[in-house]
Amino acid sequence: MKALGIYKQKVYTGDVYKSGLKKGQPKFRTELRYDGVRDLLDWAIQLNAYRMLLERAGFKVSRMYVQAICRDSGLRIAQERGITKPVYIISVNKISDHWLNRYFQHKAKILREAIESKTLPPVCSFRERWGNRKCLGYCGACEHCPYAQSLLKEATDDERLSA
Numbered sequence: 001m002k003a004l005g006i007y008k009q010k011v012y013t014g015d016v017y018k019s020g021l022k023k024g025q026p027k028f029r030t031e032l033r034y035d036g037v038r039d040l041l042d043w044a045i046q047l048n049a050y051r052m053l054l055e056r057a058g059f060k061v062s063r064m065y066v067q068a069i070c071r072d073s074g075l076r077i078a079q080e081r082g083i084t085k086p087v088y089i090i091s092v093n094k095i096s097d098h099w100l101n102r103y104f105q106h107k108a109k110i111l112r113e114a115i116e117s118k119t120l121p122p123v124c125s126f127r128e129r130w131g132n133r134k135c136l137g138y139c140g141a142c143e144h145c146p147y148a149q150s151l152l153k154e155a156t157d158d159e160r161l162s163a
């Protein structure tokens with residue numbers, strides 16, 4: 001949904017609640033919009049890194065695409081998010097080689113320093129960890145990452161308190 005620039009927007013229906021706790025308050029419905037900023041920086045960095053390697057090896061790269069396979073596209077939850085097709089071909093823009101080189105040099109430097117000093121590298125940025133969603137369900141390193149472990153502990157404590 002995010003990679004396609006789809007987002008939800010509340011739209012005033014022109015009506016108000018006639019009764020209940022919200023009596024007199026305006027009614028809204030949620031509509032999908034398809035003109036949002038496409039959120040695919042991680043994919044763009046990965047594909048552009050491959051592009052640089054291919055170009056270094058003498059191949060010309062004119063276009064880049066991600067083929068996104070949506071296994072749950074038939075489910076209602078996917079449809080509610082505007083995902084109606086099982087496959088999307090999503091174009092990826094070129095990122096400048098200068099930016100990519102600086103990014104990877106920085107990543108390599110903090111990794112080298114971490115290995116040499118036998119300490120963990122700094123916590124990933126808010127963007128890199130998808131506002132913590134990656135740490136809580138998608139990162140392959142989460143078992144060994146103190147930041148993810150503290151988030152999981154917080155979530156478990158909250159669950160216990162609300163039980």
Ligand code: SF4
Nearest residue numbers: 124135139142145148
């Ligand atoms: S679990 Fe740790 S390594 Fe993984 S994204 Fe979160 S902060 Fe980064």
